[in-house]
Amino acid sequence: MTETVNVDVKLGVNKFHVDEGHPHIILKDNPNMTEYRKLVNACPAGLYKLEEDGSIRFDSAGCLECGTCKFLCGDTILEKWEYPRGTFGIEYRYG
Amino acid sequence: MEEEAFDAIIVGAGLAGCVAAYVLAKEGADVLVIERGNYAGSKNMTGGRLYAHSLEKIIPGFAKEAPVERKVTKEKVTFLTDDTGVTLDYHNGRSQTSTQESYTVLRGDFDQWLMAKAEEVGAQFITGIRVDELITKDGKVVGVNADGDELIAKAVILAEGVNPVLGEKLGMVKPKVNADAMAVGAKELIELPKEVIQDRFNLSDDEGAAWLFAGSPSNGLMGGGFIYTNQTTVSLGIVCGLHDIGSSDKTVPQMLEDFKNHSIIKPLLEGGKLLEYSGHVVPEAGLNMVPKLVDDGVLITGDAAGFCLNIGYTVRGMDLAIASGEAAAKAVLTARANKDFSAQGLSSYQTLLEDSFVMKDLKLYKNLPAFMETPRIFNEYPKMVADIMQSMFTVDGSESQPLRKTLMKHCKEVGYMNLIKDGIKGVTAI
Numbered sequence: 001m002t003e004t005v006n007v008d009v010k011l012g013v014n015k016f017h018v019d020e021g022h023p024h025i026i027l028k029d030n031p032n033m034t035e036y037r038k039l040v041n042a043c044p045a046g047l048y049k050l051e052e053d054g055s056i057r058f059d060s061a062g063c064l065e066c067g068t069c070k071f072l073c074g075d076t077i078l079e080k081w082e083y084p085r086g087t088f089g090i091e092y093r094y095g
Numbered sequence: 096m097e098e099e100a101f102d103a104i105i106v107g108a109g110l111a112g113c114v115a116a117y118v119l120a121k122e123g124a125d126v127l128v129i130e131r132g133n134y135a136g137s138k139n140m141t142g143g144r145l146y147a148h149s150l151e152k153i154i155p156g157f158a159k160e161a162p163v164e165r166k167v168t169k170e171k172v173t174f175l176t177d178d179t180g181v182t183l184d185y186h187n188g189r190s191q192t193s194t195q196e197s198y199t200v201l202r203g204d205f206d207q208w209l210m211a212k213a214e215e216v217g218a219q220f221i222t223g224i225r226v227d228e229l230i231t232k233d234g235k236v237v238g239v240n241a242d243g244d245e246l247i248a249k250a251v252i253l254a255e256g257v258n259p260v261l262g263e264k265l266g267m268v269k270p271k272v273n274a275d276a277m278a279v280g281a282k283e284l285i286e287l288p289k290e291v292i293q294d295r296f297n298l299s300d301d302e303g304a305a306w307l308f309a310g311s312p313s314n315g316l317m318g319g320g321f322i323y324t325n326q327t328t329v330s331l332g333i334v335c336g337l338h339d340i341g342s343s344d345k346t347v348p349q350m351l352e353d354f355k356n357h358s359i360i361k362p363l364l365e366g367g368k369l370l371e372y373s374g375h376v377v378p379e380a381g382l383n384m385v386p387k388l389v390d391d392g393v394l395i396t397g398d399a400a401g402f403c404l405n406i407g408y409t410v411r412g413m414d415l416a417i418a419s420g421e422a423a424a425k426a427v428l429t430a431r432a433n434k435d436f437s438a439q440g441l442s443s444y445q446t447l448l449e450d451s452f453v454m455k456d457l458k459l460y461k462n463l464p465a466f467m468e469t470p471r472i473f474n475e476y477p478k479m480v481a482d483i484m485q486s487m488f489t490v491d492g493s494e495s496q497p498l499r500k501t502l503m504k505h506c507k508e509v510g511y512m513n514l515i516k517d518g519i520k521g522v523t524a525i
Contacts, residue, residue, distance in 0.1 A: 003352075004349070005346070005348045005349045005351070005352035007348045007372075010283065010348075010369060010372035011372060013369050013370065013371060013372060014371055014372055014373075017133075034341065037341055038337075038340055038341040040346065041340045041341065041343050041345070041346045041347065042279055042335075042337060042340045042346075042347055043346075043347070044279055044280070044281035044347050044348060044351075044374030045348075045374060046346065046348050064372075064373060064374035064375075065138060065258075066257075066258075066279060066280075066374040066375050066376050067257060067258030067376050068277075068279045068337065068374070068376055070258060071258075071274045071277045071337060071376060072274050072337055072340070082260065083131060083225055083258075083260065084131075084225075085131075085225055085242075086131045086223045086224040086225040086241075086242055087131075087132075087133055087223040089132075089138070090138065090373075091132065091133055091137045091138075092136065092137055092138065092139065092140055092202065092203050092371065092373060093203050093370075093371060094201045094202075094203045094204075094284050094328070094370060094371045095136050095137075095139050095140040095141065095201050095202030095203040095204075095205075095206070095371075095373065
């Protein structure tokens with residue numbers, strides 16, 4: 001077993017154009033925690049965080065736009081899921 | 096209004112979209128591709144390996160000019176547990192025809208090349224614009240609304256990728272595709288000197304390796320790991336089914352990290368530098384998730400149509416995307432000749448797909464996704480194979496057992512009935 005992964009460091013090498021003030025994913029208030037935990041595990045960008053005190057933290061800025069959370073929880077705990085506006089979001093230089 | 100209409104507007108400049116544009120423009124059709132990213136490929140990623148056959152038929156000899164990375168000549172499949180690996184290694188030194196070859200690719204460069212090819216023959220591209228919705232009139236798709244502009248077309252080809260937002264809005268794609276049918280992939284692109292890659296993977300110049308791993312990479316869930324060698328980078332990743340992800344004791348990024356640090360993998364990447372981290376959903380349900388493919392004024396192609404095959408020892412999506420883009424373009428050309436862009440007028444799309452490898456292969460492997468959900472494939476069998484190997488290759492002075500007995504002991508741990516059952520299921524699914 002290796003150390004706990006730090007996804008933020010990996011996302012740090014990526015190129016993002018963040019659309020400040022226009023999050024393209026919005027969570028419902030007080031999301032069901034069973035559903036939320038699915039996203040904690042599945043999101044490849046590790047955006048759905050669970051703090052030690054049990055609180056949740058989510059920021060769509062490092063989103064890879066894969067759609068995993070939409071497939072898993074699009075009808076349960078996501079208030080909104082859309083692609084970022086044109087030119088914004090992840091920009092793969094290699095892909 | 097009708098005079099101004101494009102013959103086709105294509106949403107998305109991935110492989111399906113760019114190929115459709117190329118085929119249409121080459122025949123003189125008036126075609127516009129709208130891509131939300133800043134350039135073709137900027138939102139796209141792959142494992143990845145491109146089987147050449149479908150693009151080779153459209154642009155013969157493409158690999159000589161396209162930015163492909165390496166020609167795959169080495170195939171490896173490894174059963175992995177946390178601390179062992181049993182590998183099947185196939186080196187193909189035979190000469191192959193251009194349609195039999197396959198290449199490792201990176202989509203940033205590759206898609207831009209393909210877009211340029213389509214532009215050369217007259218296709219128009221707009222990048223950095225998101226198509227917000229489709230415009231329908233009397234139930235027929237007649238154009239798109241993109242960033243406030245209305246653009247009119249006789250047909251719209253949806254090549255919007257695995258997450259078909261527009262297809263769902265139309266009701267052609269089931270709004271909630273069962274998450275069981277999907278897997279998520281995460282990949283690191285790691286830079287290493289060219290000679291180091293060739294030494295570590297035993298490759299000569301321009302030769303590449305495709306290496307798949309079953310077992311511990313996906314933490315016992317459906318899925319696996321992969322390595323593809325590029326010119327000066329290695330693509331390393333995992334794919335994991337979403338079916339049971341809620342009960343996993345590891346996150347997807349952690350799975351990738353642990354895979355990367357496995358004692359088989361780690362030495363191969365020593366000294367490498369992370370260039371990019373990417374993620375993607377893989378539509379793995381095969382035929383079971385293919386949506387309504389054609390309707391009045393609209394067709395769905397590529398990942399958006401669920402055109403993907405996971406056969407365990409290889410995963411295919413790009414060659415299907417290319418073939419479906421071509422089929423959609425041909426159907427639009429037929430509709431254009433007959434001046435009928437209704438579902439009926441575009442129906443040759445369906446027929447072309449049925450007659451091609453796309454639907455034939457999807458049908459052939461239609462029972463495979465269900466079989467792949469057998470957890471034993473990702474848990475017990477890798478361990479069983481490793482245990483057999485360990486018994487065979489460990490000599491410690493204790494009394495040796497006949498090989499037959501050793502084999503039977505390890506098979507018994509999984510259960511003979513399970514082996515027979517999975518064997519039959521597996522063989523009939525493939």
